[in-house]
Amino acid sequence: MLIEAARAVRENAHAPYSRFKVGAAVLAADGKVYVGCNVENIASPEGTCAEAGAIAAMVAAGQREITEVAVIADGPEPVTPCGGCRQKLAEFAGAHVKVTMATLSGTTRVMTVGELLPGAFSVAQMGER
Template identity: 70%
Template sequence: MTDLKSAAIAVRENAHAPYSNFQVGAALRTASGAVFAGCNVENVAYPQGTCAEAGAIAAMVAAGEREIAEVYVVAGSPMPVTPCGGCRQKLAEFGGGDVPVTMATVAGVEQRTTLGELLPGAFSQAFLDTDA
């Protein structure tokens, strides 16, 4: 996990957060062992920004990978920050409920959970089956 932690901490420094000054870095490992990282990118039109987790997922998909095996998220906050609701669903698109998620502060406080604990009852392809 140290490579995920290092990648998330390093990419956090590249965050574009001039409005909130709240920099977030995320790194994920795929089933193949590859690591992808992303940082939050704010926009003056607030809802148009991108979360760190979404950036890491976009990099993963752009590289042709599709299966998340582990996630690490770090922010400059007094306690670990969970992925937002939208990012929880994005992570669930590419990872099962047992995928470990570590949330951390830059001071080194860590909290571990799973995607399933973060998003019980995630919306999935199963809901789109039209056999009813």
């Protein structure tokens, strides 16, 4: 379900410079799927990653908890979220949340948010406020 949603939205990516389209889908605690695709900008690095777009759509809908993630791109191996998106995922998903990364040809790799970003920065590290 999530991989299919990510695959569909990937087609909407705006990637005229890299020609590397990425799609992402997050399943929120409300049971709804929110999607995003990468949006490049000539004024690099002002673009937006697919994962960030999916998270923004989820938050705009009033949700704050991710229960599963899927990311798809056309590469020889499944692509992992970039470092910034790993931290963004950790903001809304527990370390146990499954992240499925896939290629268009069907190769998949599954990791958890905690495996993708061990030692994630969290509010606990900020001390009392």
